[in-house]
Amino acid sequence: MLGSQLEVSFLEKFDTEVVQYLRNELQNDHIVIRTEIAEIKDEKKLYTSTDIFDYMVKQNPDLKDLKDRLGLDFDY
Incomplete structure (x- = not known):
């Protein structure tokens, strides 16, 4: 879970590379990264x-x- 759209944008820059690395290392072609923004209140x-x-x-x-x-x- 991510805290803001800014974090999502940052992750998206590396999304393809991270997924490809994980798929190769884990030998699993079904790995997908899902992003979800969690609203943090009063923190x-x-x-x-x-x-x-x-x-x-x-x-x-x-x-x-x-x-x-x-x-x-x-x-x-």
């Missing part, structure tokens, strides 16, 4: 690296520990 857009990192930490709290151990800083 906050993640623009900054801090926003993205905070979202990822909610998914996996161990990332904060890893960031601290490696001394990484996303706020530059």
Whole structure:
């Protein structure tokens, strides 16, 4: 599922190449890519690296520990 028409347009640029690659690698001539746009409601857009990192930490709290151990800083 894709989030916007822009994503569909991007995928369409590579659609033929991807399908051909998958058909060759999987030896299956019946592979087809279908696109569907899913409407996302009330979801906050993640623009900054801090926003993205905070979202990822909610998914996996161990990332904060890893960031601290490696001394990484996303706020530059």
